[in-house]
Amino acid sequence: MTEVQGVSVHLQACAKTFPDGTRALEAVSLDVARGETMVFLGPSGCGKTTTLRIIAGLERPDAGGRVLFDGEDVTHLPIERRKVGMVFQSYALFPNMSVAENIGYSLKIRGIDRAERAARVAELMALTGIGGLENRSIDQLSGGQRQRVALARAVAMRPRVLLLDEPLTALDASLRERLRAELNRLLRSLGITAVYVTHDQAEAMALGDRIVVMRSGAIAQIGTPREIYFEPANRFVAEFVGAANILEAEAGEGFLALRGGRLPIGGSAKAVKGNVVAMVRPEAVTFVAPEGALLTGRVETVSFIGDRLRCTVVGVSERPLSIDAPNTISVSPGDQVGLSIDPDAVRLFPKESA
Amino acid sequence: MSGATFLRLSLVPLAVIVLAFFVLPMSQLIIAGANGPLGLKAYAAILLEPRYRETLVNTVLLSLAVTLATLVISTIAGLFVQRNRFPGRAVLIAMLTFPLAFPGVVVGFMIILLAGRQGLIGEVTQNLAGGKVVFAYSIGGLFLGYLYFSIPRVILTVMAAVEKLDPRLEEAARSLGAGPWAVQRDVILPALTPAFIASSAISFATAMGAFGTAFTLATNIDVLAMLIYTEFTLGANIAMAAALSVGLGVVAWAILALARSFAGAAVAAAG
Ligand SMILES: Nc1ncnc2c1ncn2[C@@H]1O[C@H](COP(=O)(O)OP(=O)(O)OP(=O)(O)O)[C@@H](O)[C@H]1O
């Protein structure tokens, strides 16, 4: 059911300085394509919510910044005329209205008649799996149900863009995972343009067509989940998204010289010489026999975490190396091990990126 | 000592206070009302005797008018002051809540200064229009005095309630297309309803029983508190004074109960 036609969103040099002088956002420019789900990911205070509120029309960007929906300049349009749907972390459901009245509120405001409204509300309630609750009051709902009501309310008038600010953060872990999958299905089936704010990287990976990683009011990287994970633009992104081993080493002749031996590097990185910062994901390292291995070290810790083993190995680099190994192999602390790392899995960062 | 014993022991002082300050004097008052020459008919006289009935109706109408005006003024002022930061805001809040400690006599005095024979309004109208406007000693003066008396109490309640409003609710309503009026109607006012009920109860009950202001302004105003005073001190009609006091209490209580159930129904209907 691809009923909702979203718009493309374009932010052009949107900076934000709050009246108290807080510089929440540097001039940020980005594009969200029609029907795309764009996830803003970053640590607390990096400006995710501020960016979302600028798109919504709840904040004005500093002079010079512009917000465009499908090329139309909406910078000075107040939120009530932007036709955006919003889902807040606290849901912000109206306590004086029933579930059905909450969901139908935008339709009532637009003067849509009672019968048509009821039909649309019923359709949305079925879509979000809360049929039968229409006459409940908000304080009689569970957290998960509230979340669905908030979502149904936000998409009721077929918004031009759906904005979600940490909509799952208030829920417990198992429910969060289930709702994440549901939300994903819903966003795809609606074909709606969505901007989704979270500080949970797993959520970002699962939901985002693309991810914007933010850091101190600026964009650290924009890319698909795969790009962000496998080709992080800098050390910050590498460490923020997934687990990463950061190696500071001397490069030369296609190798990184490490304390525990030599690590081959591939592709264009071969030509690099001198001091570099490199990143290796824990699952890209495999255990091999120590004899003849290019890299060797000593196992320090082994934790069994069900689907895999998380080990640390010392003597390879300055800091212990984290390794995710299959849960079938047997290693114990104290073992001397050889390590093999696919050259293509080694990512080099320019020296200046901190 | 078990928890239950402790709880029961702590109830003793409460029981003593309730008995000494509420139950005994109230029953004494009720008995006194029926102990005059009229007997129980003293209570009937409140409604049957035209002078009493008119005073009762006047007092109720005046109190309702004061409550309504106070609510409107305090809501607008409270919302504005709580939502906006501007120079002089602290001074304004201080001024709005300043009369909180004033006794009715002082409020009455201020009304005389404003609208009395030598008052400010009189002076201005004398100079501008040639006729002196004096309303301090009429129901208008009393209305103004009670208003002045009520606003600080209500505005503080409203400000506290506004502060507790979740700004996300308003933003959510706006995102759904609600303009400023719709936001007020659908989000802000419903959220403030409990505060309205509580503060209008205070405002109404205070106006029903206010005496100091009426006494200071007393020329040709009849309100219940004044009537009771007159019956008691001038007429030495203790029984009638007691009956009227009970009547005042019952009417105030009944109207508040009515308002509360009405508001409760309204909240339930909206919810
Ligand atoms: N109204 C405001 N006035 C002043 N500073 C503000 C205001 N709103 C946000 N800030 C500041 O702007 C910065 C960015 O805030 P923002 O809410 O966008 O962060 P965020 O990335 O959403 O963080 P979180 O994950 O904690 O929600 C923070 O330093 C915050 O303190």
Ligand SMILES: [Mg+2]
């Ligand atoms: Mg935030």
